[in-house]
Amino acid sequence: MNKKTVFTLTLSSILLLNSTTTLANTSTLGTIKPNLSTETIANEDQNSKSDIVILKDDKIQKIVKEITSDVITIATNNKVENVLTIEKYDVSNDSLISTEVINLNEIQSLNQQTNKLSPEMKASSVNKSYQYTFTDREYEIYFFDSGRVNWQIRSDDRRKSVSENSGNRTNLKNFRAAVERVNSSELAVISAAGVTTAASLITVFMTGGLAAGLALTTGGGAVATAMVTMNSAVTDADYYFNRVK
Numbered sequence: 001m002n003k004k005t006v007f008t009l010t011l012s013s014i015l016l017l018n019s020t021t022t023l024a025n026t027s028t029l030g031t032i033k034p035n036l037s038t039e040t041i042a043n044e045d046q047n048s049k050s051d052i053v054i055l056k057d058d059k060i061q062k063i064v065k066e067i068t069s070d071v072i073t074i075a076t077n078n079k080v081e082n083v084l085t086i087e088k089y090d091v092s093n094d095s096l097i098s099t100e101v102i103n104l105n106e107i108q109s110l111n112q113q114t115n116k117l118s119p120e121m122k123a124s125s126v127n128k129s130y131q132y133t134f135t136d137r138e139y140e141i142y143f144f145d146s147g148r149v150n151w152q153i154r155s156d157d158r159r160k161s162v163s164e165n166s167g168n169r170t171n172l173k174n175f176r177a178a179v180e181r182v183n184s185s186e187l188a189v190i191s192a193a194g195v196t197t198a199a200s201l202i203t204v205f206m207t208g209g210l211a212a213g214l215a216l217t218t219g220g221g222a223v224a225t226a227m228v229t230m231n232s233a234v235t236d237a238d239y240y241f242n243r244v245k
Helices: 003-018 104-113 169-193 195-216 222-243
Strands: 039-041 051-057 061-067 071-078 083-090 096-103 128-131 137-143 149-155 158-163
Touching: 051 195, 061 195, 071 195, 083 195, 096 104, 096 195, 104 195, 128 169, 137 169, 137 222, 149 169, 149 222, 169 195, 169 222, 195 222
Parallel strands: none
Antiparallel strands: 039 051, 051 061, 061 071, 071 083, 083 096, 128 137, 137 149, 149 158
């Protein structure tokens, strides 16, 4: 079983047991906006911009707010109960779109049972170049004796298979570079947080984005910095994936 399968099974199990989805037009962000901002984290790259604010961080809770062009995410880590709540709001009118509740004890338990960060890797060959990542931004490049080059690329649950040509070569190479940055930043998260914690961070990041990941970070800023870098690299990979024709 490779790392993508393990993460998917873990995440599916957690969400089936512990997530709820709410569609509502009556709940808004008004109750958590006033006077809670304690720290702002920069998160900019050439293709996207989001504002990250730590609204609260004490012994009981850590609350992180992320604002992007189309959605506002509030991630609340209840440190006492070890439960993460991810709320998404419409950026135009602050209406609540969805709520997901994740039992972190379940994630941590599954992480300990399965070595998530030591996955099986597909065997490489002389005519193939590849990179696989835990956040599922990936490529496989096949080189043929005829000179033809085929790419299989992945962005989350989306896949494309294309032959390299003059029209798509630049975007393919940029996608490859972004995936390599994703891989490097994931390793930085592992280095800063440790294997078990990194597995939890990446799992909740795949569900709730950067706000969810940052809501779980503790201690110094190295883990948060690595998470922000990973988010930026993932965003770049998605951008170039969409441009590949």
